[in-house]
């Protein structure tokens with residue numbers, strides 16, 4: 055095996071790594087905020103790497119983007135205003151805009167270069183960028199939420215990188231409190247919450263910070279994501295007030311295509327593993 059033909063992400067602490075065989079490097083740059091690389095792989099299509107970490111592949115991004123969007127959008131009674139903090143590849147934005155109830159979806163990513171590269175190398179993720187309901191902003195999401203007026207958003211989706219570097223503040227109690235303050239009464243946040251196998255203590259700290267901010271009814275949902283460390287990922291939903299009932303009928307009759315998400319997957323993703331219950335729910 056010639057290592058130069060492979061992209062490898064070594065996962066600190068876990069003594070494990072994930073590799074993909076590459077055909078060629080398509081792009082590399084240091085943006086103002088992070089190091090960006092794009093590869094063409096043998097079997098996963100194109101691959102985006104940020105600061106050495108896998109972000110998106112053509113082949114398997116649907117798991118993540120669908121699960122970051124549809125469970126929350128089918129739990130909120132009538133989601134009209136959605137913000138995506140991060141999400142510069144526009145994959146979450148595309149899923150959010152599949153919902154007819156959504157009147158405005160604002161994507162706030164600090165790094166415009168991520169979106170410009172996604173437009174070139176992941177055009178399918180950007181296919182809804184010209185939807186009149188879409189608004190792409192390239193500013194600091196932490197400041198955006200801090201400056202927002204009360205009752206200005208129904209769902210905030212935090213589609214961030216790992217909690218290091220620019221994304222660290224997106225996992226803090228202060229940020230969650232700012233989210234709480236600008237959510238509508240039925241509002242909720244969804245945050246990508248890493249691997250329950252490799253990052254359980256981080257999930258615990260994140261859940262504690264969410265609860266301390268006033269957010270409540272935390273639900274961590276689980277889904278496969280082979281590109282990311284351990285291949286098993288999670289998202290955590292937290293609500294401003296009482297959790298609303300899952301709109302199961304609407305989900306069963308969803309008027310759009312998905313690859314992974316459906317009503318049964320939604321329910322199954324909420325099943326809590328025994329070790330997770332022991333850690334946080336008992």
Ligand code: AG3
Pocket residue numbers: 063107108109110118141142143144145146213214215216246281282283
């Ligand atoms: N955001 C989650 C990336 C976390 C991956 N971590 C890693 N490879 N260590 C992905 C952005 C997709 N819109």
